[in-house]
Amino acid sequence: MTAAWINWRRRLGLAAVASIALLGFAGLRAAAGESATTATASRAQTERIVNFEYRPTPLRVGAGTTVVFSNQSSVTHTATANGGSFDTGQIRPGRSARVTFRRPGIYLFHCTIHPFMHGKIIVR
Ligand SMILES: [Cu+2]
Numbered sequence: 001m002t003a004a005w006i007n008w009r010r011r012l013g014l015a016a017v018a019s020i021a022l023l024g025f026a027g028l029r030a031a032a033g034e035s036a037t038t039a040t041a042s043r044a045q046t047e048r049i050v051n052f053e054y055r056p057t058p059l060r061v062g063a064g065t066t067v068v069f070s071n072q073s074s075v076t077h078t079a080t081a082n083g084g085s086f087d088t089g090q091i092r093p094g095r096s097a098r099v100t101f102r103r104p105g106i107y108l109f110h111c112t113i114h115p116f117m118h119g120k121i122i123v124r
Pocket of ligand 1: 076077078111112113114117
């Protein structure tokens with residue numbers, strides 16, 4: 001083997017390593033892009049449940065927002081849409097439930113255990 005041939009092979013090897021590194025980098029960038037999309041989709045706002053009230057009411061959010069119904073009281077509550085479009089089920093004290101609001105609209109809801117509790121979420 002001549003020195004020139006060995007040198008050529010060495011260069012080929014380096015090129016292969018370089019392209020694998022580039023591919024790996026592209027893969028990393030794709031993964032980072034995916035997680036950025038996920039982070040955008042998972043934006044959340046909190047609707048607190050305190051003293052037999054939903055706070056704030058109304059809660060204004062953008063379409064696609066996940067509302068975290070956080071029961072910060074000492075009794076169990078629900079957040080149940082008046083029209084039945086969503087229902088958290090029972091949320092025990094100190095626990096929370098999530099509902100994602102994808103479509104704009106005005107959502108009225110209440111607590112099935114304490115029907116005098118009313119709330120409103122405005123999705124734009
Ligand atoms: Cu309640």
